[in-house]
Amino acid sequence: MVIDVHTHINNYHEDRVVSLEDCLNQLTDSMGESNIDYALVLTSYKVNEHRPGIKKVVEATRDRKNLGVVAGISYLNYKQSDLRELSDYLEDGLIKGLKLYPGYEPFYPYDNRLKVIYDLAVEYDVPMMFHSGDTFTSSGRVRFSQPIHIDDVAVDNPDMKIVICHVGNPWIKDCMEVVYKNKNVYTDFSGLVLGDFTEKFEKYMKNELEEMILYAGEPKYLLFGTDWPISSMKSYLNFMKQLDLPDEKKELILWKNAAELFKIDVSQL
Ligand SMILES: [Zn+2]
Numbered sequence: 580m581v582i583d584v585h586t587h588i589n590n591y592h593e594d595r596v597v598s599l600e601d602c603l604n605q606l607t608d609s610m611g612e613s614n615i616d617y618a619l620v621l622t623s624y625k626v627n628e629h630r631p632g633i634k635k636v637v638e639a640t641r642d643r644k645n646l647g648v649v650a651g652i653s654y655l656n657y658k659q660s661d662l663r664e665l666s667d668y669l670e671d672g673l674i675k676g677l678k679l680y681p682g683y684e685p686f687y688p689y690d691n692r693l694k695v696i697y698d699l700a701v702e703y704d705v706p707m708m709f710h711s712g713d714t715f716t717s718s719g720r721v722r723f724s725q726p727i728h729i730d731d732v733a734v735d736n737p738d739m740k741i742v743i744c745h746v747g748n749p750w751i752k753d754c755m756e757v758v759y760k761n762k763n764v765y766t767d768f769s770g771l772v773l774g775d776f777t778e779k780f781e782k783y784m785k786n787e788l789e790e791m792i793l794y795a796g797e798p799k800y801l802l803f804g805t806d807w808p809i810s811s812m813k814s815y816l817n818f819m820k821q822l823d824l825p826d827e828k829k830e831l832i833l834w835k836n837a838a839e840l841f842k843i844d845v846s847q848l
Contacts, residue, residue: 580830580845582837583610583618583812585744585769585804589630599631599639606807607645613812616834616848617645619804619841621708624653624680634664637673644847649676649708652696654686662695669703675841676700676742678708682724683716689731697732701739706765706840707732708742712750715770715809726754733761740840742802745770751787759795765840770806775814785821792824801832802840 588602597605603620610618620640626632631639633650640646650665668674677700681688688709700707711726713719726747733741743766747754758764771784792798805815819829838845 580834580848581613581615581617581816582803582834582841582843582845583615583769583805583807584742584802584837584841585767586618586620586807587623587809588620588636589623599635603639603643603646607643609807609812610645613816615812615816617647617843617845618807619647619649619675621649621678622651624651624656624684633668633674637668641673647675647841647843648673649678650674651678651680654679654681654684654690654693657696662699666699666703669699669705674705675843676706676708678710678744680710681728682710682712682714682719682721685720685723687723688728689735697736697739701736704740706740706742708744710745711743711747711754712745713748726750726757729764730757730761733757733764737763739763741765742767742840744804745806746788746791751791755791755794758791758800765800765802765836767802767804769804769815770809772810772814775811776818781818781821784818785823789823792828798824798828798832799836802837803833 586606588606620636622633622636623630636648640648677696697707709729711724714721714724726743729741729743741764743754743757743764746766746768748771754766758766768788772780805812
């Protein structure tokens with residue numbers, strides 16, 4: 580069993596618009612080729628013709644039982660009506676988590692303005708995901724996306740489950756400390772490469788993740804995610820095989836932690 584907690588259906592090659600259905604088909608084809616059983620689709624903080632909003636994605640994935648939706652929220656542009664829509668979807672169990680994009684938008688995760696969103700995550704007991712670390716575009720501002728800022732959020736919201744995306748790369752040591760210190764914080768290691776891992780980078784990342792597990796202990800906090808279509812699913816699964824860990828720990832990372840955290844009923848897959 581494999582659960583990918585981090586995929587996108589944004590159209591990154593903005594010269595050609597691919598329909599949402601086509602994007603979802605490409606996603607499930609890629610999952611099929613790599614034997615990935617379930618994937619979470621993370622919507623963007625931006626909505627435009629290349630980046631479908633939450634409503635469209637919820638509707639398009641409703642009958643696809645191997646896909647779940649995590650709702651991206653814009654710090655700069657969210658409206659009361661967006662929050663009402665989110666609560667309705669949460670109430671109906673149609674979204675599995677929420678996501679904010681510090682770095683892509685200029686705000687710190689401990690900003691008071693976000694309290695209303697964190698309260699929603701706690702009320703419906705869904706994880707709050709944060710973009711963390713490097714940004715895909717040079718217009719991002721990485722002082723906002725350093726994983727160390729998540730510590731304040733974790734301390735102030737002890738009942739909220741938090742996911743630091745991309746292990747805060749390249750600030751992996753900071754991420755390591757935040758997950759070690761706060762039992763409500765998890766991390767995914769998606770999006771570490773564009774396309775495939777090179778042998779050199781694979782070796783480097785293998786050491787980084789093994790160091791994290793050595794420091795922070797039993798990997799109950801570590802989640803398998805790819806950031807597809809930015810990173811290749813096949814290359815990611817190959818990377819997993821290189822990790823020097825017993826099979827039962829790999830199982831935690833590949834699906835067990837995610838199934839518990841996002842309440843994914845794997846018996847239905
Ligand atoms: Zn991503």
